[in-house]
Amino acid sequence: MRRTTGAWALAGLLAGAAGLAVSYLITQLMSERLTPVSAVAELVSRLTPGSVVHWAIDTFGTRDKPLLIAGILVVLVGLFLVLGRLARRSLWAAYAGFGLLAGVGATATMTANGAAVTDLLPLAAGLATWIGALAVFATSLRRLDAVPELERFEPEAARTRRRFLLTTAGVAVGAGAATLLGRVAGRGRERVEQARRLLRLDVTPPRVPAGATIGVEGVAPWQTPTSDFYLIDTAFTKPTIEPRDWQLRIHGMVEREVVLTYADLVRRPVVERWITLNCVSNEVGGDLVGNAWWSGVALAPLLEMAGPLDGADAVLQTSQDGWNCGTPLEALVDGEVGAMLAVAMNGEPLPIEHGFPVRTLVPGLYGYVSACKWVVDLEVTRFADIEAYWTQRGWGERGPVKIASRIDVPRPGTEFDAGEVVVAGSAWKQHTGIAAVEIAVDGGAWTPAEVASAPNDDSWVQWRAAVTLEPGDHQIRVRATGKDGDVQTGAVADVLPDGATGWDSVDLTVRG
Numbered sequence: 088m089r090r091t092t093g094a095w096a097l098a099g100l101l102a103g104a105a106g107l108a109v110s111y112l113i114t115q116l117m118s119e120r121l122t123p124v125s126a127v128a129e130l131v132s133r134l135t136p137g138s139v140v141h142w143a144i145d146t147f148g149t150r151d152k153p154l155l156i157a158g159i160l161v162v163l164v165g166l167f168l169v170l171g172r173l174a175r176r177s178l179w180a181a182y183a184g185f186g187l188l189a190g191v192g193a194t195a196t197m198t199a200n201g202a203a204v205t206d207l208l209p210l211a212a213g214l215a216t217w218i219g220a221l222a223v224f225a226t227s228l229r230r231l232d233a234v235p236e237l238e239r240f241e242p243e244a245a246r247t248r249r250r251f252l253l254t255t256a257g258v259a260v261g262a263g264a265a266t267l268l269g270r271v272a273g274r275g276r277e278r279v280e281q282a283r284r285l286l287r288l289d290v291t292p293p294r295v296p297a298g299a300t301i302g303v304e305g306v307a308p309w310q311t312p313t314s315d316f317y318l319i320d321t322a323f324t325k326p327t328i329e330p331r332d333w334q335l336r337i338h339g340m341v342e343r344e345v346v347l348t349y350a351d352l353v354r355r356p357v358v359e360r361w362i363t364l365n366c367v368s369n370e371v372g373g374d375l376v377g378n379a380w381w382s383g384v385a386l387a388p389l390l391e392m393a394g395p396l397d398g399a400d401a402v403l404q405t406s407q408d409g410w411n412c413g414t415p416l417e418a419l420v421d422g423e424v425g426a427m428l429a430v431a432m433n434g435e436p437l438p439i440e441h442g443f444p445v446r447t448l449v450p451g452l453y454g455y456v457s458a459c460k461w462v463v464d465l466e467v468t469r470f471a472d473i474e475a476y477w478t479q480r481g482w483g484e485r486g487p488v489k490i491a492s493r494i495d496v497p498r499p500g501t502e503f504d505a506g507e508v509v510v511a512g513s514a515w516k517q518h519t520g521i522a523a524v525e526i527a528v529d530g531g532a533w534t535p536a537e538v539a540s541a542p543n544d545d546s547w548v549q550w551r552a553a554v555t556l557e558p559g560d561h562q563i564r565v566r567a568t569g570k571d572g573d574v575q576t577g578a579v580a581d582v583l584p585d586g587a588t589g590w591d592s593v594d595l596t597v598r599g
């Protein structure tokens with residue numbers, strides 16, 4: 088029995104490698120940012136204490152990420168060998184082992200920023216490959232194990248051995264081919280990443296204005312780091328567009344059609360602005376909202392060049408992948424609104440996932456009616472004549488952002504010793520600005536919170552309040568008032584069709 092132990096281990100290794108190769112290939116075909124392995128690497132670095140991460144960056148510099156991935160692959164090789172040997176004793180135990188590994192990959196994939204269920208596809212295919220390949224190996228190795236010691240040199244035994252070697256070669260070649268194909272499939276995205284890295288845009292790095300931060304730990308940072316900025320789109324395969332291939336066509340109900348290249352665009356004066364971007368699907372208290380420093384080109388003068396005709400009231404924006412949205416024309420031609428074609432986010436060229444090379448931003452409108460990523464086409468038209476992706480699915484036609492406030496601190500269920508509790512969070516009413524934020528304890532009177540400053544009315548504000556609480560269970564609520572006097576309603580509305588309303592609240596306990 089001993090003599091095939093190595094063969095079982097090799098089978099585990101090859102089955103494992105084949106699964107990784109298949110998941111890699113599918114990731115590349117889908118133009119995904121993360122393979123399951125790199126998702127695990129991200130998860131590991133997210134869970135690693137900051138001090139260790141600093142040490143790793145100090146020690147390994149920019150090679151910290153490739154090294155982490157290499158480390159994970161080494162661990163996987165070891166586990167594959169062990170699972171191969173385990174398969175000899177119990178095939179089901181080995182399957183369960185692969186299942187467990189896939190579970191880790193699934194956790195990492197689904198907790199990555201912008202995860203969607205479809206991101207599990209590469210992993211599912213990889214797991215199927217693991218199990219399928221191991222099953223094939225096991226069949227042929229069981230036959231080999233069944234050959235008695237004395238018959239080892241008989242022709243029948245030789246045939247069995249040959250069959251195992253063929254399976255081995257087949258799986259190895261298949262895994263190699265999948266890896267190579269994956270590389271080829273990933274070249275499009277790699278080329279765009281390269282073009283993005285080499286871009287030198289005339290933009291200013293973000294500088295968080297003094298006074299915008301309220302200084303309470305645990306409150307979402309006033310400037311949302313790009314890596315934490317929420318991601319929402321319908322793109323199964325992210326569009327990969329090189330700047331030199333990008334064009335924007337402005338047409339429809341216009342006096343003259345305008346076509347702009349990327350070079351035409353970045354030759355124009357740069358506008359830069361803090362803008363909070365909101366998703367209409369954000370629940371009360373939710374985090375589908377972020378604030379970034381956007382750089383780009385003002386949209387109003389471009390539309391002016393085209394000259395919208397009388398009667399037009401909408402612009403149908405289309406992305407390179409066919410997604411579209413209808414935006415009120417008045418929001419785009421009014422220079423005061425500050426609609427822009429953004430080329431950079433937080434001082435860097437847009438990440439592919441956020442719409443590289445060019446996306447639209449319209450302060451004051453939810454993303455689904457305005458913030459077209461990978462935008463390539465603007466058709467001036469009439470709402471009466473169009474239906475866009477989300478309006479076809481029952482969402483509101485216009486989508487102005489509703490006033491909102493959110494409690495970030497304390498977290499729900501926190502227990503305190505009697506005394507003062509600091510409550511803090513964010514609030515926004517884009518395009519109008521926030522005049523006041525108030526909190527109420529246990530349904531009592533509204534009392535004002537301290538509100539930090541914001542550089543403009545299109546970005547959110549942070550707020551804080553300190554309350555002294557008696558021992559027991561308490562609920563704290565928050566509401567905001569806009570600079571136009573609009574007080575945030577407590578009436579609860581669902582996100583569908585045009586954004587949630589209601590007060591955010593937090594439950595906490597003060598110990599006696």
Ligand SMILES: Nc1nc2c(c(=O)[nH]1)N[C@H]1C(S)=C(S)[C@@H](COP(=O)(O)O)O[C@H]1N2
Pocket residue numbers: 316317318319320321322364365366367406407408410440441442453454455458459460461
């Ligand atoms: N091309 C394209 N653009 C899109 C979408 C999309 O699905 N496809 N989703 C929109 C929605 S619903 C939102 S909330 C914002 C989110 O932008 P972000 O992913 O950069 O945060 O993009 C908008 N632009």
Ligand SMILES: [Mo]
Pocket residue numbers: 319365366367368454455
């Ligand atoms: Mo959205």
